[in-house]
Structure formats: C-alpha cells, structure tokens
Amino acid sequence: MSTVADKNAARHGSSLQQARLPGWAPYALVVVSLALGAGLGTALGMGNPFQMGLLAALVFIIASYAAGAVVEGSRQARNRLATSLVWVCFLLAVVPLLSLIWETIDRGRTVLDGYFLAHSMEGVQTILPGGGAYHAIIGTLEQVGLAALIAVPIGLLTAIYLVEYGRGRLAKAVTFFVDVMTGIPSIVAGLFILSFWIIILGFSYSGFAGAMALAILMMPIVVRSTEEMLKLVPDELREASLALGVPKWRTILKVVLPTAIGGITTGVMLAVARIAGESAPIVLLVFGATGINNNPFEGAQSSLPYYIYEQWQLGNEASFNRAWAAALVLIAFVMILNLVARGIARWKAPKSGR
Structure with a gap:
C-alpha cells in the first residue's frame, strides 16, 4: 500500500513541476527594454526621454508576457503580465512626482539660504535679487x-x-x-x-x-x-x-x-x-x-x-x-x-x- 501511495505522490509531484524563468530574467528584460525603447525612440525621431520610457515600458510588458508564455505557460504568463502592468503604473505615478521634487530643489536652492528665511520683501525692488519669505x-x-x-x-x-x-x-x-x-x-x-x-x-x-x-x-x-x-x-x-x-x-x-x-x-x-x-x-x-x-x-x-x-x-x-x-x-x-x-x-x- 505504501509503495503504491509513494508512486502516486511521485507522479503527482512531477506533474506539478514546471519550468521557471531564472531570477535574473526580469532584470535582463528591463535592460533590453530600455535599449530597445531608446533605439525605437531615436529611429522615430523622439527626443523626449519620457516618450522613450513609455516605449520601453510597452516593450517590457510584451517581452515579459512572451517570455512567460514560452517558458512557463499561459497561466504564469498572465501572472507576469499583471505584475508588469502594476510595476509600470507604479513608475508612471512616481516619475512625475520625483521630477517635480527634483525640479523644485534644483531651481529653489539657488536663493534658499538663511537670509531668504529671515527677511521679508519690505523695501526690496522686485526686479533685483534679494528679499525673502x-x-x-x-x-x-x-x-x-x-x-x-x-x-x-x-x-x-x-x-x-x-x-x-x-x-x-x-x-x-x-x-x-x-x-x-x-x-x-x-x-x-x-x-x-x-x-x-x-x-x-x-x-x-x-x-x-x-x-x-x-x-x-x-x-x-x-x-x-x-x-x-x-x-x-x-x-x-x-x-x-x-x-x-x-x-x-x-x-x-x-x-x-x-x-x-x-x-x-x-x-x-x-x-x-x-x-x-x-x-x-x-x-x-x-x-x-x-x-x-x-x-x-x-x-x-x-x-x-x-x-x-x-x-x-x-x-x-x-x-x-x-x-x-x-x-x-x-x-x-x-x-x-x-x-x-x-x-x-x-x-x-x-x-x-x-
């Protein structure tokens, strides 16, 4: 009885085993997608990095689904497609925020100092530097x-x-x-x-x-x-x-x-x-x-x-x-x-x- 049960368990266990993409595959897909996005953007005359990034994101989503479908099957491919969409949407939300913060810091630090924080605009000519908040x-x-x-x-x-x-x-x-x-x-x-x-x-x-x-x-x-x-x-x-x-x-x-x-x-x-x-x-x-x-x-x-x-x-x-x-x-x-x-x-x- 135990021998038959062991054989059934081994048969079911082997059927559950399935090929998986290696752990480095997503990172490699990111690098390839960025390169293809930059290449396609340059070929199409896109000088905006944001447009190239959107192309790279689209390539990454397609490549993730295709690689998952070939190696892991349709079920895991759909899972990878959903995960890729979540990550892309997250980046689309974070990039404008980081860009806003960076732009504000880059432009605001030129006059932000102790004098700016400790003085008002009383008697300051608005066309000249000086004054504070x-x-x-x-x-x-x-x-x-x-x-x-x-x-x-x-x-x-x-x-x-x-x-x-x-x-x-x-x-x-x-x-x-x-x-x-x-x-x-x-x-x-x-x-x-x-x-x-x-x-x-x-x-x-x-x-x-x-x-x-x-x-x-x-x-x-x-x-x-x-x-x-x-x-x-x-x-x-x-x-x-x-x-x-x-x-x-x-x-x-x-x-x-x-x-x-x-x-x-x-x-x-x-x-x-x-x-x-x-x-x-x-x-x-x-x-x-x-x-x-x-x-x-x-x-x-x-x-x-x-x-x-x-x-x-x-x-x-x-x-x-x-x-x-x-x-x-x-x-x-x-x-x-x-x-x-x-x-x-x-x-x-x-x-x-x-």
Missing part, C-alpha cells in the same frame, strides 16, 4: 494654526457624535453634509468667507479670514479620518467599560479616544498638510503684504502660497527664483508634517505581544 512663513504658520484650532475640535466632536451617539435623521443629515463639504472647491470656501465676513459683517482682509476658509476645507477631512479611527476601536472595550458602571462620556474620554489617538493625530496632521498649500482662499481673503505682520486678526498678511503666486506674477528672473525657493520651503513644510504624522502613528500603534 519670512513674512510669508509667519503668515502660513499663523493661518494654518488658527484653522487647526477651529477645525480640529469641531471635527473631533462631530465624529464622536456620528460614531457614538448619532442615530436617525440628524446623523444622516450630518453625514450627508460632511460628504458634500469634502468635495467643495477651495475657491467656494474663500468666496463664502469673503461675502459673509468681509462684505456683510464689514471686517477687513486678514490672516484670520483666510484661516476660517482653510478651516472649512479642513473640517470634513478631520471628521472622516476620526470617524474611521473610532470605528476601528473594538466594541468589547466599550462594553467592558460600561459593564463596570463607567458613564458613556467617560468611556469615550478614557477608553475610546486613547485607543484611537494615533490614527486621529495622523488624520489631523494630514489635514493640516492638505490646507497648507491652498492658494485660492488666501488670494481672496489675506490680500498679501510685503512686510511682516505678526497679527493675523488685523491688516493684510502674506503666506507661502500667496507669496509664490505673487512672485511668479512679477515675471522676472529674480522673482522666479524667489518663487521656486518658497515652493521648496512649502514642500519641506508639508513633508515634515507627513513624517511627523507617520511617526506619531507608529509611536501610538498597538504593541504586539504581551
């Missing part, structure tokens, strides 16, 4: 900070209501309006604050007006991210706390929020990074200033998005350099916020093991 950096920090102070408490409380208390028509209405606010263009938020705060109530242009528009854009992001994090908290934790006689509000404060605080903080930081680069509401409401205005509640103020727009509009070499340098500062600011969010999420993530 200190006033714009101060404006961005104050406006984004005020927007966070407005949006974060409202967003957190709204998410807590929807997850822990929300039932019936009111909860459905709140959810609907949060979804609508998520898709509101930034210019619409700026126009709303312009008509309500400046035209109807008669207040002047200020950093606070811009902060209110940014808060409108930030609130739905905070609500949605917090809501999803609160939903991930196991119901067993709530039930255990309530079974001990702890009131619901205290359960939310002491059990639910501490459990989800990592994800909530990450969502808030990403929302802050989202609004830091908004320019349309700032152009409408902040009005711009060449000097330093540390008071966001009175008088015109600048910000990094407005500063970039303003310098690019001037249309000379010196202003272009300042615009690129300010764009590099803004990208660095957003990148730092994202890194902080990831660090907080990892720090507050549930620990594995006992």
Whole structure:
C-alpha cells in the first residue's frame, strides 16, 4: 500500500513541476527594454526621454508576457503580465512626482539660504535679487494654526457624535453634509468667507479670514479620518467599560479616544498638510503684504502660497527664483508634517505581544 501511495505522490509531484524563468530574467528584460525603447525612440525621431520610457515600458510588458508564455505557460504568463502592468503604473505615478521634487530643489536652492528665511520683501525692488519669505512663513504658520484650532475640535466632536451617539435623521443629515463639504472647491470656501465676513459683517482682509476658509476645507477631512479611527476601536472595550458602571462620556474620554489617538493625530496632521498649500482662499481673503505682520486678526498678511503666486506674477528672473525657493520651503513644510504624522502613528500603534 505504501509503495503504491509513494508512486502516486511521485507522479503527482512531477506533474506539478514546471519550468521557471531564472531570477535574473526580469532584470535582463528591463535592460533590453530600455535599449530597445531608446533605439525605437531615436529611429522615430523622439527626443523626449519620457516618450522613450513609455516605449520601453510597452516593450517590457510584451517581452515579459512572451517570455512567460514560452517558458512557463499561459497561466504564469498572465501572472507576469499583471505584475508588469502594476510595476509600470507604479513608475508612471512616481516619475512625475520625483521630477517635480527634483525640479523644485534644483531651481529653489539657488536663493534658499538663511537670509531668504529671515527677511521679508519690505523695501526690496522686485526686479533685483534679494528679499525673502519670512513674512510669508509667519503668515502660513499663523493661518494654518488658527484653522487647526477651529477645525480640529469641531471635527473631533462631530465624529464622536456620528460614531457614538448619532442615530436617525440628524446623523444622516450630518453625514450627508460632511460628504458634500469634502468635495467643495477651495475657491467656494474663500468666496463664502469673503461675502459673509468681509462684505456683510464689514471686517477687513486678514490672516484670520483666510484661516476660517482653510478651516472649512479642513473640517470634513478631520471628521472622516476620526470617524474611521473610532470605528476601528473594538466594541468589547466599550462594553467592558460600561459593564463596570463607567458613564458613556467617560468611556469615550478614557477608553475610546486613547485607543484611537494615533490614527486621529495622523488624520489631523494630514489635514493640516492638505490646507497648507491652498492658494485660492488666501488670494481672496489675506490680500498679501510685503512686510511682516505678526497679527493675523488685523491688516493684510502674506503666506507661502500667496507669496509664490505673487512672485511668479512679477515675471522676472529674480522673482522666479524667489518663487521656486518658497515652493521648496512649502514642500519641506508639508513633508515634515507627513513624517511627523507617520511617526506619531507608529509611536501610538498597538504593541504586539504581551
């Protein structure tokens, strides 16, 4: 009996064995595809490296499928075709991003130094080199900070209501309006604050007006991210706390929020990074200033998005350099916020093991 079973196992095992492409084959196909893409691009008169790269990607997809079909069979060939498409789409998404970052660094580093970060444009002739973005950096920090102070408490409380208390028509209405606010263009938020705060109530242009528009854009992001994090908290934790006689509000404060605080903080930081680069509401409401205005509640103020727009509009070499340098500062600011969010999420993530 054992001999017959061994023979059957050996026969089935041998039938499952199939030829495979060697491990170096994909890398060789990449090299060959790049060479063929460059050759075909040159023969067709394509001087753009991006067009040659697209040709190379197409050659790589076809070559991967053909090699898999010949050596490994149709099933593995389809698998390699899907894998190749995923990698090509990934590269198509990453290449423009890397190109943007490289272009900003290459152009922005020409004037980005301590002087640029510590001086404003007060008294600087715009056609000449000099000046800096200190006033714009101060404006961005104050406006984004005020927007966070407005949006974060409202967003957190709204998410807590929807997850822990929300039932019936009111909860459905709140959810609907949060979804609508998520898709509101930034210019619409700026126009709303312009008509309500400046035209109807008669207040002047200020950093606070811009902060209110940014808060409108930030609130739905905070609500949605917090809501999803609160939903991930196991119901067993709530039930255990309530079974001990702890009131619901205290359960939310002491059990639910501490459990989800990592994800909530990450969502808030990403929302802050989202609004830091908004320019349309700032152009409408902040009005711009060449000097330093540390008071966001009175008088015109600048910000990094407005500063970039303003310098690019001037249309000379010196202003272009300042615009690129300010764009590099803004990208660095957003990148730092994202890194902080990831660090907080990892720090507050549930620990594995006992």
